[in-house]
Amino acid sequence: MQIDIQRNIGVSLSKQIYQSIVDRIRSGLLEEGLKLPSVRNLSKELEVSLVTAVKAYKQLEQDGFVNSIQGKGTFVKTKIKEKKREKEAIPSYDWQLSLQDYLPRSQFARYHMAPQKVHLSSSMIDPKLLPNRYFVHEVQQVLSENPELLSIYGNVQGDSQLRSEMSTYLKRSGVLSTPENILVTSGLQQSIDLIARTFVGPGDVVIMEAPTYPGAIDIFRGRGATILTVPVDKDGMRIDILQNVCEKNKPKVIFTIPTFHNPTGVVMSLKRRKQLLDIARSIHCIIVEDDPCSEIYFEKKPPVTLKSMDQFGNVIYLRGLSKTIAPSCRIGILTASGSIFNRLLAAKANADLGSPLLTQKAILPLINSKRMIDHTKKLRTALKIRRDLVLDLLTSLSPEGVSWTIPEGGLNLWISLPSWIDSHFLLSEAKKQQISFLPGTACFTSGQENNHLRISYSYINEELLTHGITTLCNILHAMISSKKISETPPYTIFLG
Amino acid sequence: MQIDIQRNIGVSLSKQIYQSIVDRIRSGLLEEGLKLPSVRNLSKELEVSLVTAVKAYKQLEQDGFVNSIQGKGTFVKTKIKEKKREKEAIPSYDWQLSLQDYLPRSQFARYHMAPQKVHLSSSMIDPKLLPNRYFVHEVQQVLSENPELLSIYGNVQGDSQLRSEMSTYLKRSGVLSTPENILVTSGLQQSIDLIARTFVGPGDVVIMEAPTYPGAIDIFRGRGATILTVPVDKDGMRIDILQNVCEKNKPKVIFTIPTFHNPTGVVMSLKRRKQLLDIARSIHCIIVEDDPCSEIYFEKKPPVTLKSMDQFGNVIYLRGLSKTIAPSCRIGILTASGSIFNRLLAAKANADLGSPLLTQKAILPLINSKRMIDHTKKLRTALKIRRDLVLDLLTSLSPEGVSWTIPEGGLNLWISLPSWIDSHFLLSEAKKQQISFLPGTACFTSGQENNHLRISYSYINEELLTHGITTLCNILHAMISSKKISETPPYTIFLG
Numbered sequence: 001m002q003i004d005i006q007r008n009i010g011v012s013l014s015k016q017i018y019q020s021i022v023d024r025i026r027s028g029l030l031e032e033g034l035k036l037p038s039v040r041n042l043s044k045e046l047e048v049s050l051v052t053a054v055k056a057y058k059q060l061e062q063d064g065f066v067n068s069i070q071g072k073g074t075f076v077k078t079k080i081k082e083k084k085r086e087k088e089a090i091p092s093y094d095w096q097l098s099l100q101d102y103l104p105r106s107q108f109a110r111y112h113m114a115p116q117k118v119h120l121s122s123s124m125i126d127p128k129l130l131p132n133r134y135f136v137h138e139v140q141q142v143l144s145e146n147p148e149l150l151s152i153y154g155n156v157q158g159d160s161q162l163r164s165e166m167s168t169y170l171k172r173s174g175v176l177s178t179p180e181n182i183l184v185t186s187g188l189q190q191s192i193d194l195i196a197r198t199f200v201g202p203g204d205v206v207i208m209e210a211p212t213y214p215g216a217i218d219i220f221r222g223r224g225a226t227i228l229t230v231p232v233d234k235d236g237m238r239i240d241i242l243q244n245v246c247e248k249n250k251p252k253v254i255f256t257i258p259t260f261h262n263p264t265g266v267v268m269s270l271k272r273r274k275q276l277l278d279i280a281r282s283i284h285c286i287i288v289e290d291d292p293c294s295e296i297y298f299e300k301k302p303p304v305t306l307k308s309m310d311q312f313g314n315v316i317y318l319r320g321l322s323k324t325i326a327p328s329c330r331i332g333i334l335t336a337s338g339s340i341f342n343r344l345l346a347a348k349a350n351a352d353l354g355s356p357l358l359t360q361k362a363i364l365p366l367i368n369s370k371r372m373i374d375h376t377k378k379l380r381t382a383l384k385i386r387r388d389l390v391l392d393l394l395t396s397l398s399p400e401g402v403s404w405t406i407p408e409g410g411l412n413l414w415i416s417l418p419s420w421i422d423s424h425f426l427l428s429e430a431k432k433q434q435i436s437f438l439p440g441t442a443c444f445t446s447g448q449e450n451n452h453l454r455i456s457y458s459y460i461n462e463e464l465l466t467h468g469i470t471t472l473c474n475i476l477h478a479m480i481s482s483k484k485i486s487e488t489p490p491y492t493i494f495l496g
Numbered sequence: 497m498q499i500d501i502q503r504n505i506g507v508s509l510s511k512q513i514y515q516s517i518v519d520r521i522r523s524g525l526l527e528e529g530l531k532l533p534s535v536r537n538l539s540k541e542l543e544v545s546l547v548t549a550v551k552a553y554k555q556l557e558q559d560g561f562v563n564s565i566q567g568k569g570t571f572v573k574t575k576i577k578e579k580k581r582e583k584e585a586i587p588s589y590d591w592q593l594s595l596q597d598y599l600p601r602s603q604f605a606r607y608h609m610a611p612q613k614v615h616l617s618s619s620m621i622d623p624k625l626l627p628n629r630y631f632v633h634e635v636q637q638v639l640s641e642n643p644e645l646l647s648i649y650g651n652v653q654g655d656s657q658l659r660s661e662m663s664t665y666l667k668r669s670g671v672l673s674t675p676e677n678i679l680v681t682s683g684l685q686q687s688i689d690l691i692a693r694t695f696v697g698p699g700d701v702v703i704m705e706a707p708t709y710p711g712a713i714d715i716f717r718g719r720g721a722t723i724l725t726v727p728v729d730k731d732g733m734r735i736d737i738l739q740n741v742c743e744k745n746k747p748k749v750i751f752t753i754p755t756f757h758n759p760t761g762v763v764m765s766l767k768r769r770k771q772l773l774d775i776a777r778s779i780h781c782i783i784v785e786d787d788p789c790s791e792i793y794f795e796k797k798p799p800v801t802l803k804s805m806d807q808f809g810n811v812i813y814l815r816g817l818s819k820t821i822a823p824s825c826r827i828g829i830l831t832a833s834g835s836i837f838n839r840l841l842a843a844k845a846n847a848d849l850g851s852p853l854l855t856q857k858a859i860l861p862l863i864n865s866k867r868m869i870d871h872t873k874k875l876r877t878a879l880k881i882r883r884d885l886v887l888d889l890l891t892s893l894s895p896e897g898v899s900w901t902i903p904e905g906g907l908n909l910w911i912s913l914p915s916w917i918d919s920h921f922l923l924s925e926a927k928k929q930q931i932s933f934l935p936g937t938a939c940f941t942s943g944q945e946n947n948h949l950r951i952s953y954s955y956i957n958e959e960l961l962t963h964g965i966t967t968l969c970n971i972l973h974a975m976i977s978s979k980k981i982s983e984t985p986p987y988t989i990f991l992g
Contacts, residue, residue, distance in 0.1 A: 029842055031835070093809040093834035095780045101839050102697050109652045109845035127647035136643040140636045147632040151623035153823045156605045186682060190848040201598050218846045284591045313589040327649045330852040338589035343597050346525055349605035350714045352686040356826040359852045
């Protein structure tokens with residue numbers, strides 16, 4: 001097993017091994033029933049003491065992730081024996097199990113895409129809130145006028161017309177980027193991935209907010225980064241703590257979602273934005289400003305972007321169009337300056353030679369159209385109604401000891417449970433009633449906090465939202481009133 | 497500078513440093529006028545002797561890549577002074593230059609996309625040979641019938657209908673894959689990238705054919721792989737040499753393009769295919785079978801795929817649809833078995849959360865339609881005519897000492913020049929007449945052979961092909977008859 005052990009980061013080695021294995025199990029990378037390496041082999045391979053390896057395995061067993069069978073070894077726990085038999089690997093593929101990989105974690109998609117009737121896990125827009133017929137008409141027209149576009153490759157940087165439209169579009173958010181400094185990507189996930197593969201390697205320090213967007217953790221972990229975290233409060237990332245962290249460990253990248261932070265929905269204050277820029281400038285590090293939904297504000301416009309105040313080329317700004325216009329096109333952009341931009345462009349060439357031209361041309365007529373501007377206004381209203389509904393439901397139905405953030409925009413809110421409740425257990429109960437949400441552990445780099453969850457109010461309608469939140473509150477009431485759960489370890493529920 | 501130095505691979509350290517810097521210059525990653533680290537700093541950073549660093553820099557200067565200025569340092573050579581001034585970096589971004597990256601090479605897109613009138617560098621299909629109006633009609637119908645598709649994300653693995661169509665499509669090539677074992681990717685380049693990021697890390701051994709597809713070299717170099725090469729002859733990869741290489745260095749991945757090999761166009765014999773599988777099985781390694789254009793055969797169908805004979809899950813099979821159906825959709829697939837497949841699926845989630853749904857739905861009605869089967873037949877005929885034209889022109893016009901392969905399918909042929917001719921010099925001359933091609937060095941992992949070029953006969957029409965090949969032959973005649981070029985080093989021509 002490829003486990004990156006990092007010394008001198010204040011986390012014990014056994015905890016690191018434990019977390020690595022938990023992450024792989026939660027990512028589906030260590031499948032149920034799989035035999036883990038013996039403690040002896042593991043300790044040799046990772047150059048840690050036998051005691052350390054034993055401690056990690058004991059904790060795994062105690063928390064219900066693995067089963068130790070005397071004389072046979074340690075196995076990833078299966079839920080149901082029958083299920084295991086069905087899934088039994090074909091023996092001739094056995095050799096593959098010893099093939100090492102470089103995939104420590106891949107959790108986000110598993111939770112995000114979980115198909116449930118009451119889909120509180122997806123921070124996507126309800127298709128019913130998007131102007132599909134209008135969009136179809138526009139795409140059909142583009143194709144009629146230019147049928148040859150289907151038979152040509154786009155270029156690596158992205159279609160020049162699209163970059164020009166995006167330059168205009170970004171101006172509305174105060175981001176002044178020329179088309180030459182815009183790179184079209186296959187969504188924000190790819191934008192983050194391009195930055196990581198270009199600038200982050202084993203041992204490089206990346207600072208992230210805690211909690212943060214799980215898809216970004218998946219990426220930076222995959223690059224072997226040393227990830228340090230800084231908590232967020234109601235004004236965003238705690239800059240005072242960031243300052244301390246930076247003094248001890250020079251980061252190469254600071255990853256932030258300053259506006260309608262994912263998962264909490266909070267907004268970084270203007271003062272902190274300026275302080276963050278000052279720090280990055282003084283220590284020569286990159287700020288990744290991930291901005292998926294600053295257009296979805298409910299009361300007032302958010303403060304100006306970091307990018308619009310960036311004078312020294314520290315900020316790489318990421319914007320996606322999947323949240324407001326067309327999820328099926330998966331179009332994102334990044335904009336940066338100087339040699340940072342040139343290198344990201346080369347990384348895009350290596351990754352996929354450029355995004356498909358069809359999706360870029362399809363979205364073109366919409367971006368700056370009056371129709372889309374009107375649509376965005378309506379979207380804000382519709383989502384505010386849904387957010388308010390969820391807040392009202394929580395206020396009237398949730399048991400004592402449960403708290404939540406009040407997002408001023410975006411698609412998500414963050415709920416904190418009493419510390420003894422494991423959100424994975426809540427999820428397994430919720431799933432019985434066809435409800436999904438994102439367990440908070442996925443939003444932490446080392447899964448340190450179990451008692452939070454992210455709720456997205458953007459994807460399902462009012463009726464389903466009411467049903468979902470009411471049911472969740474009922475489950476919580478039952479858990480709290482019985483409180484039995486605190487005595488029994490949450491066996492076999494770890495897969496969410 | 498991030499330079500991977502590998503000891504004990506039979507290549508001197510100074511040569512490795514030299515090649516690393518050349519690759520970055522050719523990739524546009526070290527820009528003109530940029531100051532390189534001093535030899536002293538370089539030798540310290542890379543832990544090599546001062547003599548080694550000096551030797552590398554001397555060779556760079558001798559070959560016209562850099563300029564040493566007494567007391568000032570070593571600079572990447574600029575072509576024209578005026579041009580440099582225009583491009584002068586903004587001083588406030590200076591700090592970015594010392595920011596290390598993990599991008600040793602990114603050459604393919606630079607050559608492939610070079611916009612020239614006589615485009616011999618692009619192994620793409622002439623848009624005029626694709627059924628655009630029919631395709632537009634089909635896409636418009638899909639959209640009319642299902643407007644909501646524009647507002648939904650696809651899933652990570654790819655649209656289930658598309659995977660089902662692809663399963664049927666692959667059966668025609670003898671590849672039996674269920675939809676569950678097919679992953680939709682954003683083109684072959686991404687398929688290769690997913691494999692590399694999952695299974696290849698620093699020092700892992702990857703075996704590639706020499707020459708091979710430059711985009712794959714860019715990727716594996718980016719992962720810090722130790723790349724070993726095996727030459728190809730008219731029957732494909734030299735399995736006897738492969739056997740020797742594998743005895744000394746256990747590879748993790750063998751990358752091959754057995755059918756209409758890129759760049760040479762040769763086909764691996766059935767016997768060698770079986771031998772290759774035997775080797776992979778016995779040493780437990782992955783074979784990546786890249787198959788971009790096995791449908792484009794001119795005389796007889798190629799031998800069965802490696803994948804169709806794979807019993808032990810060694811083969812990851814890659815197929816793209818950009819070459820025959822719709823370049824603007826950038827759809828590729830990969831198929832594999834067992835835990836190898838599951839891990840690649842997780843890697844796709846991390847890379848971009850799944851390909852856009854629009855392009856997948858757009859291409860759906862075409863894949864197995866009678867119209868597309870007829871189209872593919874016509875395409876074979878049209879491309880055979882173009883290949884024959886190029887072969888005829890080369891036979892009648894090329895100077896002595898020039899040889900070429902006779903591809904039995906695919907889009908490319910490989911031309912070898914007398915060993916003293918540098919194809920980069922030929923390219924710089926050709927560009928003056930608006931002709932581009934792919935210089936052979938890009939197809940070698942360490943640029944070891946300068947005297948080859950790849951010509952694609954698929955993108956431009958007969959008239960342009962005639963003009964292009966005739967002009968290239970004229971330039972070659974002039975070079976050979978004067979032979980002056982052998983005396984003067986090819987200054988300032990290294991960027992192609």
